[in-house]
Amino acid sequence: MSNALKETVGRYGIWSAGLRSEDPSRRGELAEATAELEQLGYGAVWLGGSSSARNAVPLIGATSRIAVGTSIQSIWQYTAAESAASFAELEQAHPGRFLLGLGVAHAKNTDGYRRPYSALVAHLDALDTAGVPAGRRLLAALGPRTIELARDRAAGSIPYLVTPEHTARSREILGETPLLAPELKVVLETDPTRARTLAREALSPYLALPNYTANFLRNGFTDSDLTDGGSDHLVDAVFAWGEDAQIRARIDDFRAAGADHVALQVVDGNTREELPREAWRRLASLLG
Template identity: 40%
Template sequence: MGAIEGMDVGRFGVWTFDFEDQPASMMRESIQELEELGWPAFWIPERDGREAMTHAGFLLASTERINVINGIARIWSREPRWTQGAALLLADAYPNRHLLGLGFGGGQPGAKPLQAMSDYLDEMDAATSANPLPKAPMRRLLAAYGPKMLELARDRSEGAHTYHVTVGHTAQAREVLGDGPFLGVEHAVLFETDPGKAREIAREHLHVYFTTKYNIAKFLRLGYTEADIDGGRGSDRLVDDLVFWGDLDTIVRKLHDHLEAGADHVGIQVLGIQPGQSAMPRWRQLAEALLPQRAAE
């Protein structure tokens, strides 16, 4: 399957919103511990004001080995030439450690995602700069779900990043991408064995995705029905497919299903952490179970 030349992001990584509201000192301590635990990749979104490129730069400067991946940098947050310039600087400063994940990110009213992304890439590729080119190349990844965007990711980037999808979608995405391009899949997990409690927490996280048109359309294309959407609540079947809950062994087994379906890498998002608390205990457990260097110790 796919690989990113010169980068080793491993089979599993950390994907989290947690750093969106943490002070810099806490972010630094957390990512340094994740690096020591052996996590090879750290995925960051762009949602509540943490600007994607400075965020990535801070995390790279705080560490020595871990790869930092934008999952995603929104194309509406900055002009293409500035994204290109920032990514080139990070590639120069931290060779083979930064992967620029680009996404539509909700977009602008009336904009067509595929055309907007294609135009953005055109402008990035046409941008000129007096800054020296890095010795290690700048690499980019596209957030993609539908076949046309997956084809664009295949043809104009290292591959695709998917978010809130099922194992079935991973198999479909691999078929579109073919064997060469990279496929990185985010999946949420929840350490809760009580079905009622687990689904309640999962539904709270998923509600916004069950109430936005383009996400609903995504789930319907996967074969779910309006009854599965359930007015924004989500059926047990849909909730269970989007959030892997249970004990450690159950979660680990389900995460491997994505790899068997064609993913190269799974970015794991831990849910169920109370405000002001850290998910680090869960990352430690997952590191022991998923990372080969930890298992060998």
């Protein structure tokens, strides 16, 4: 199933929290934007934040090919039974188009947070019982144990806020078959000061979340890299910025490290509601 999944999502996709809006007045705008992403050649749209199958419905309905996945759906927000019911409904209407991306979210933002790994295993057990196939679910896996779980109990991993080095280690653990689709933030700015300022604005909230900081420390960064919005070393590792050729080279670094697919998130300092459609067109052009 994973080889077919790799063909479905292609090499590149768009990660966007803005496309998961539940504002009815924006339904047409979101559908139109997703249809254009399909026309531009992207293979998948990843709905950022605490997204769900409900957010995917209008986007899938407006398109014919592009896959739509959650990145991520929190295991604390929806029960396995609720997830299975919405999955089955979408699967019946649009077979093969929806991907259930799951994660344990963050204790800081979650009531009742407890033993996240054990809770994730139990959630996957319940999804098995409810009939959601392992080949259509993905895990936001950062640490080695969760990457192994993505290998053994899902179709692969969709890690967020990672480096090419983490990608290489993930591929080693996953093996060849599972999908590995890291998210990568892109700043379409050539001035280093401006680019890193925008990057730090986006990065700073994540540096207050232990899931990410622990992963950075596990992957060779130091405490000094995690202060003041992140060191240049950290920013340059988890963002692509600069001339088009530099951005393309950074994306290629993830592919060379073992990524089957790279989910690109545009960072431009605007609000989530302002969809960066011109930037998505520019990225499609530089990706060829």
